[in-house]
Amino acid sequence: MSGPGAGAEEQGKPPPDLRLVGPALVVWTTTAVVLGAGPGAVLRVVAGVAAVVCGAVLLLWSGRRSRGRQLAGLLLSVGAAALAATLATADLHRGPLPGLARRQAVVEARLTVTRDPREGAGGGAAPYVVVRATVDQVEGMSVRTPVTVLAEGAEAGRWLALLPSTRLAVSGRLRPVEGGDVAALLVVRGPPQVVTGPDTVQRAAGALRAGLRSAVRPLEPDPRALLPGLVVGDTSAVPPDLDEAFKATDLAHITAVSGANLSIILVLLVGAAARARTVERGGLAARVGLPLRVTAGGGAALTVGFVILCRPDPSVLRAAGTGLIMLLALATGRRAAPLAALAGATLLLMLVDPWLALSYGFALSAMATAGLLTLGPRWAEALTRRGWPGWAAEALACAAAAQVLCGPLLVVKAARVSLVAIPCNLLAEAAVAPATLLGFAALAAAPVSMAVAEFLAWLASFPTDWIIALARFAADLPGAEVAWPGGWGGAVLLAAVSCAAVACLPVLRHPAVAVLLALSLLAVLLRPAPLTRLVTGWPPDHWRVVMCSVGQGDAEVVSAGPGSALVIDAGPDPHAVNRCLRSLGVVRIPLLLLTHDHADHVEGLPGVLHDRQVGAIETTPSQDPPAEWARIRRWAGQARVPLLTAAPGESRGLGELHWQVLWPDGPLDSAVRGPNNASVALLVTAPGLRMAFLGDLEPPAQSRLMEHLDAYPGLRHLDVLKVAHHGSAKQDPDLIRALAPRLALISCGAGNTYGHPAPVTLALLRSLGATVLRTDLQGDLAVLDAGGRLSVATHER
Structure with missing residues (x-):
């Protein structure tokens, strides 16, 4: 609706209408400041009312002077924004629920689902489902308080089928939250108890979305995952590696439905906004002879339906608000003013939903549109x-x-x-419109004929494949993105x-x-490798082992010859570990060892597998947590890489590189429970170098490992120790003293909330004379062996 071209009637190129830009920016800024100011609702109400009164007085005093009216308008905007933001935060503190959350009380509640549930898992936790809802009744009192529901347990997956407007009866424990637009976190276990199903509108929207998912089922995995996201914002099936590729190329707005999709549909109906009131106006409405007002009404109905179908996400709301204002101008015969429409939509949306002022997605959508205009x-x-x-x-x-x-x-x-963002967006743009239109056609055809819907989805897969291939190719370029x-x-x-x-x-x-x-x-x-090494000095010559800087997680690379390496753990981020391996020139991985199945050690697996020859993946015998183990199986199966299980005492070799499995030494008993204590611990030896990798072992398992020191004499007085569990305080001092490493390497994320590494662990290592190096401070850590002399090189990213 808002292309940059000028209409035939506007050859004089009138200046852009900026009257609403100032008030919109003032409302946005004021709302963000008030929402971020924390408690103090009374003061904010007083400030807002005072600003409104001052603005009204100034408006009356200024009369017809334009500058006075403009200043009065800005003050009125400040007051209105302060009042709206104050009322929005007041909803979070009203009623009994915030007090119950502070006491972490167990409550019986009735609530209404307001957004689509989403699945999540992280940090090695069991799978869970997150649902945004409004509590309608708690402790026998009628309320209207927004909360986030966290559904846990074996039946958490049943929550994924819920649609907005569904009413539930739940029992769970409330927990307080800091900041945000909800009053509490409600943790529940077990399946949802539906009191009232979704309303007719949401049921119809849900059926259309389900029909599209069925229509794309015969497609290849990537277009099957992306097309529902491109059409209706359903990104639940997008794999992590594809998501990372879109982020690296700044194409992430394509993986979820955006305002561009609405623009495509409205242009199809109405034609270009610049020619909307000329005889050359295009669109389907003009072809069938519909008058402008009827066309505008049809566009408004289509916009409302689009928001319901694709959900009121920030970018969708921004596009809908702007489009509705443009359609209003079309219906009333006013000159199209896209910038004024954007500013007006922003102002109104901020007053209706002040939390949009803190929405990252809304800001990106608004700024992108402002750039286009x-x-x-x-x-x-x-x-x-x-x-x-x-x-x-x-x-x-x-x-x-x-x-x-x-x-x-x-x-x-x-x-x-x-x-690569600009060329990627430029090249992808040509495929977005056909993919979107064909996807919507498949969605509309699904209730009538699934065969036709599948055919249309198959046609849509061609432009979708182009977008995917472009994102993957550009993201794989070594210099696709730079640190900033x-x-x-x-x-x-x-x-x-x-x-x-x-x-x-x-x-x-x-x-x-x-x-x-x-x-x-x-x-x-x-x-190119020679140029990169010349400029950055990375990778250094004669590197033997590299601890990759992958954030709060583990990924180590042990050289097994030119282009070949033993890789231990994959970190939490596919992109980060892929970048590290690519910088080292690793193209062959005879064995990838995953010490245990926590997300910070295995979620980067797609990045390790990408464009590399991986001989096998070896894991701990403990397949816990089950959700992460299922992901490992799926990724390994897709890459056709065999899965092995580490055996007690197992010994392997690769040229001059040898390693032995130190732990687990057999089935784990009750004294060493948990995924961390199930970590595979290795002793790796190479000519002139002895290294131990302890995964996330904690004191119970570390103490048991002490019993095997006599069986592995090479463990004493190590050259290199990968400190267990990111250097946490959970260490067995006797084991560390026995290992007595010359170098202690710690992998942890900058500013992590776990307190890793712990000061007590650092003090113990330094008291033994060990040189301690950390990825959060020094980036990638490379242990070098030049002529028998051990040294370390670092590489900040």
């Missing part, structure tokens, strides 16, 4: 003047404008910058760099400069 047309005109075809100039300008405005926000959340300072400081820095880059663009008119820049960018993207 402000910078996009100007850059497109500049490219056209330099001889670019109109379609190419508009496509490139829009992709670049959206990326320039969204880039600083992306840096706030993830401290990195994608170097995070937080708001990094955002300001990136904004300054972007402005400087735009200012320097005229220099590219010189062919020599353009060629040099293109070659430099190509070198950064491909990162």
Whole structure:
């Protein structure tokens, strides 16, 4: 509805309507400040009312003076935003539920589901389901308090079938939460007890979504997972490695339904907004002869249906609000003003749902749209003047404008910058529209004929496959993304760099400069090994073992010759471990050992398997937790890699590299319970080097391991020790004293909430003369052996 082109009637190019931009920004800022200010609702109400009164007085005093009216409007916006935000936070503190949550009381409650349930598992926990809901009754009192329901247990999966508007009777324990837009966390076990099923509208929307899932079932795994997300926002089946590829290329907005999808559908119905009131207007409505007001009404109904079907996510709400305002202008004969529509939609949505002011997705959607409406047309005109075809100039300008405005926000959340984002978005855009339209056609056909729906889904899989192949190819480029300072400081820095880059663009008119820049960018993207080593010094020569910096998790690489390695654990992030292995030039992994099945050691498995020859995956005999073990089985099966189980006393070798399984020494008894104590512990030896990898063993298992020291004399006075459990305080001092390592390597995430590594563990290691190195402080850690002399190189990412 809001393309950058100008209509035939607007050859004079009137200036953009900025009257609502100021109030929208003021409302957004005020709402964010009030919501982030913590408790103090009374003071915020007083401040809001005072601002409204001041604004009203100033409005009356200023009369017809435009500046006075503008200032009055801004003050009114401040007051309205403060009042709306205060009322929103008041809902979280009203009634008995917050007090019950502070006491962690067990309650019987009636509640209404407000959003689709989602499945999750992390940190080695059992699978669970998260459901957003509103408590209608608790302790016999009628309330209306938003909560998050956490369903645990063997029957948690039954919660995934619930639809919004379903009413439930539950029994569970309340827990307090800090911040956010809910009053408490309600932890329940067992299946849901449905009191009233979903209403007719939600039942119909749920049936359509289920029909699309059925229609895509015959497709290959990747398009089967992505197409429902592209069409209706159902991303439950998107695999982690594909999700990481979309994040690395800044195509993540494609993995979930966005405002662009609504724009595509409205353009199909109404035609381009710039030509909506001309005889050349397009769209299906014009072809069947519908008048403008009827067309606008049909577009409004379609927009409401789209929000219900695709769920009121922030980007969908932003697109719906903007579209409805544009349709209102169409129906009343007013000039289309896309920027004013965006500002008006933002202002109204913030007042209706103040929590959108803190929504990362809403901010990205609004900034991307602002880029398309402000910078996009100007850059497109500049490219056209330099001889670019109109379609190419508009496509490139829009992709670049959206990326320039969204880039600083992306840096706030993830401290990195994608170097392939603009070309990837440019190339993917051509496939988004056909995939979306064919996907919606399959969704509409499913209730009538599943065969037709499956055929349409098969057609939609071709553009979807193009998007997937593009994301995977670009993400696999060694220089697809670069580290960048995070937080708001990094955002300001990136904004300054972007402005400087735009200012320097005229220099590219010189062919020599353009060629040099293109070659430099190509070198950064491909990162040929000789050039990378020359510039960064990584990987160092003669490296023997590398502890990869993968965040709060473990991933170690032991060299077994050029391009070959024994890999121990995969970390929590497929992208991080893949990047580490790629930087080391590892293409063959005869054995991948997963010490135990916690997520921080195994969730990166798809990254290890990606484009590498993996001979086998070996795991602990304890298949706990079951959810992670199921993922390991699925990933190994998809890659056709055999699964082995570590045997007590097992001994293997690979050239001059040898390793022995120290633990488990047999079936685990009640004294050494839990997945951590089931970790496979290894003694790895190579010429002149002895190393021990202890997984996440805790004191009960470590004490038992002490009993085997006489059987493994190579364990005493180690060269390298991978400290157990990220250096936590749960260590057996006697074992560490017996091992007496020269180097102690600790893998942990920067700023982790577990307190890893523990000061007592660091003090013990240093008291034994060990050199302690940590991934949270020094990045990747490489142990080198140059002529029999042990040394360490580090590489920050």
